[in-house]
Amino acid sequence: MPQKISTFVLSIFKLLIKNKHKIGKFMSNVFTSSIGKKLIMSITGAFLVLFLLFHMSMNIVAIISPQGYDAICAFLGSNWYALIGTLALAGGFFLHIVFALTLTLYNRKARGNNGYATSVTPKTVEWASQNMFVLGLIVILGLLLHFLQFWYKMQFAEIIGHHQSMLGETMVSTTSGSAFIAYYFSNIIFVVSYLVWLTALWFHISHGFWSALQTIGFNN
Amino acid sequence: MKFKIKIWRQKNAKAKGEFVIYDIDNISSDTSFLEMLDILNDKLISEGKEPVAFDHDCREGICGMCSLFINGEAHGPDTQVTTCQLHMRKFKDGETITVEPWRSAGFPVIKDLVVNRGAFDKILQAGGFISVNTGGAQDANTIAISKEDGDESMDAAACVGCGACVATCKNGSAMLFVAARVSSLAKLPQGKVEGSQRAKAMVAKMDELGFGACTNTGACQAECPKSISISHIARLNREFLTAKLRD
Numbered sequence: 001m002p003q004k005i006s007t008f009v010l011s012i013f014k015l016l017i018k019n020k021h022k023i024g025k026f027m028s029n030v031f032t033s034s035i036g037k038k039l040i041m042s043i044t045g046a047f048l049v050l051f052l053l054f055h056m057s058m059n060i061v062a063i064i065s066p067q068g069y070d071a072i073c074a075f076l077g078s079n080w081y082a083l084i085g086t087l088a089l090a091g092g093f094f095l096h097i098v099f100a101l102t103l104t105l106y107n108r109k110a111r112g113n114n115g116y117a118t119s120v121t122p123k124t125v126e127w128a129s130q131n132m133f134v135l136g137l138i139v140i141l142g143l144l145l146h147f148l149q150f151w152y153k154m155q156f157a158e159i160i161g162h163h164q165s166m167l168g169e170t171m172v173s174t175t176s177g178s179a180f181i182a183y184y185f186s187n188i189i190f191v192v193s194y195l196v197w198l199t200a201l202w203f204h205i206s207h208g209f210w211s212a213l214q215t216i217g218f219n220n
Numbered sequence: 221m222k223f224k225i226k227i228w229r230q231k232n233a234k235a236k237g238e239f240v241i242y243d244i245d246n247i248s249s250d251t252s253f254l255e256m257l258d259i260l261n262d263k264l265i266s267e268g269k270e271p272v273a274f275d276h277d278c279r280e281g282i283c284g285m286c287s288l289f290i291n292g293e294a295h296g297p298d299t300q301v302t303t304c305q306l307h308m309r310k311f312k313d314g315e316t317i318t319v320e321p322w323r324s325a326g327f328p329v330i331k332d333l334v335v336n337r338g339a340f341d342k343i344l345q346a347g348g349f350i351s352v353n354t355g356g357a358q359d360a361n362t363i364a365i366s367k368e369d370g371d372e373s374m375d376a377a378a379c380v381g382c383g384a385c386v387a388t389c390k391n392g393s394a395m396l397f398v399a400a401r402v403s404s405l406a407k408l409p410q411g412k413v414e415g416s417q418r419a420k421a422m423v424a425k426m427d428e429l430g431f432g433a434c435t436n437t438g439a440c441q442a443e444c445p446k447s448i449s450i451s452h453i454a455r456l457n458r459e460f461l462t463a464k465l466r467d
Binding site for chain 2: 037130
């Protein structure tokens with residue numbers, strides 16, 4: 001089975017290398033267009049949704065078995081495969097934000113300087129679809145809090161060679177994810193913050209996922 | 221019926237515009253919105269004032285010439301009609317009605333309620349056609365086209381190019397207009413021949429003329445007087461991306 005997977009991955013790489021000129025040409029001439037920029041939003045967005053599914057599966061384990069969750073944290077940690085994943089994720093996130101900013105500024109300019117005195121939003125238009133940028137900002141804010149509380153004290157601590165982190169007044173292992181969850185979510189302020197964060201994320205994806213399919217051209 | 225009409229007045233493209241409120245009385249509920257503006261203009265002319273400039277032509281809902289953003293909606297509160305097919309019975313007696321021109325960077329105001337929609341012509345000139353030698357009309361059914369394809373093509377071809385989509389879109393995007401043109405031709409064998417070239421050329425022109433990108437809110441299809449579906453935008457995206465991949 002592992003042999004089959006490695007041959008499959010190798011064949012994909014071979015295909016990419018064989019068509020490198022074609023791909024390069026496509027990249028250079030498609031992404032200058034408005035639809036091309038949106039294609040990047042779609043692909044990176046879909047990639048981030050896949051990560052969320054992965055993250056959610058891990059969190060479900062935490063509900064069933066705290067020990068199981070800690071085992072997953074230990075398995076990932078700062079191992080090479082987790083670091084590659086993190087880097088790819090950061091790259092996807094970076095592109096998603098950069099192109100979101102580019103497109104938002106471009107669209108603002110296209111709307112023009114003169115707004116309407118009165119304007120009615122049609123009933124069929126979903127609220128989330130008109131507020132993706134603001135929702136995205138809330139997602140980033142929540143992410144910063146999450147990084148500070150979890151990532152910085154877990155994976156990052158391991159990267160810089162620590163095996164323990166301060167959690168309140170006690171030192172805990174960087175791999176005991178369940179202890180982190182128990183500590184932070186005993187505080188109602190953090191519980192509410194995370195709920196706000198996840199609600200914003202839900203609305204962002206409720207439009208984003210469908211929108212990504214529409215942009216790639218999957219409709220009818 | 222009587223109304224207070226709050227209208228955007230702007231002397232020319234460069235002048236700073238402002239709203240002016242006009243009182244109008246004795247309007248029959250069966251008067252169309254444009255006829256109401258005609259009556260208002262007659263009154264203004266008789267008072268020696270400058271009449272309100274607005275676009276109109278066929279007044280049958282098929283030419284796409286009329287525009288107007290009325291009470292916050294393109295072509296006013298009625299659905300699936302152009303402004304010329306909107307009647308005063310859709311408003312309350314004594315209501316203040318706000319009338320504004322289409323607003324977007326792609327459609328600059330020329331005067332009062334008239335905007336320059338020449339950008340749409342430029343987009344069409346970039347590829348919204350098929351190159352065939354004209355001659356005698358072909359026999360019907362010489363080229364077999366399935367009912368589904370024919371229907372979809374005709375649905376897209378219903379676009380009158382009024383620009384309500386651009387006026388409504390929060391991004392001033394012309395994607396629904398371009399999609400309708402690309403889609404109506406892409407669904408027919410005659411249009412397929414130049415399909416790739418068309419999608420690329422029209423999207424490039426649309427971007428060049430300063431129209432925004434689509435965020436798939438669907439506001440355009442809700443305000444479109446011909447109810448053109450945004451599924452045509454998905455087809456345009458498909459046509460465009462596959463054309464770029466083939467390059």
